[in-house]
Amino acid sequence: MALLMGGHSSEREVSLASGQNVLERLDKERYQVEVFDPAIDLARLVEAAPNLDVVFPVLHGAMGEDGSIQGFLSLLGLRFVGSGVLASATCLDKKAAKDVYRQNELPVAQDLLLSRRLSLVAQLTAIKKDLGYPVVIKPLDQGSSVGLTIAKSPQEAKEALQKAYKLSSQVLAEKFLSGRELTVAVIGNDRLRALPPIEIIPAQGREFFDYVAKYTPGQAQEICPAHLSESLTEEIGNLALRAHRALGCRGLSRTDFIYSEGVFYLLETNTLPGLTENSLLPKAALADGLSFPALLDTLIDLALDLD
């Protein structure tokens, strides 16, 4: 099998950390693993393709999680872990994913799609009129909270927009949701299983689940399973299952939520969530009795349709 890690995106380091962990924990008796970095090794991957039975892309963000690699692997006739081109592309575009959620009556925060072509003044006027403050400014196609700001004033929003446009030509401005943050992983192809929800509580002084909170031990508390009643656990699990199905995901996904005033709002669905030992999906799997190596076996079996 081929393990893909690295890539071109702003989440390259995260991918390398996840990939290294996957490499260490894969059952060496079962798999003969060759590692490729799509940023440098595409030609070598093409050469190796006829001898590969499955590919495990441990990539995040653009050119890894957005359908590009998935299309490339499909062209090569290879089977791979995770979603195909359309679901990957839809999920990495936060607006496209929200359109699918809306069509399926899944709750989302009110938003505005902004583009560089509009003047900053016009953008700030629209934000004030439609959303108010605080407002969440997100580049359309980044992950790991890269380029994301919670702006409390027009001045902060202006700076946040400038920062976000350095990363994407389009930006999503979203109504700030105040509440509890949760995430739910789903695994499976036809028979889907929602793993126990995890509640994320950023450390004191951290405003939200930002890049540092995500990857620095101690900067966020992750409670798994989340302290939710049985019926709320079922409700959020069903929302994650519906999102996974509506988006056409395959193998695995992880949907982020904010629980605000009695409603679970969907923020986004990740098609290739982090796979370090401390990442959320492995934690949820463990809480459900699935060790990390067993989780990897399951994901590879799903890629091969052996489940």
Ligand SMILES: Nc1ncnc2c1ncn2[C@@H]1O[C@H](COP(=O)(O)OP(=O)(O)O)[C@@H](O)[C@H]1O
């Ligand atoms: N509408 C919102 N209201 C409040 N907090 C938000 C909102 N959108 C995002 N956040 C915060 O920002 C983090 C990252 O947002 P998310 O949409 O999941 O993007 P990504 O994880 O891909 O960077 C969330 O985990 C949450 O802490």
Ligand SMILES: [Mg+2]
């Ligand atoms: Mg997220």
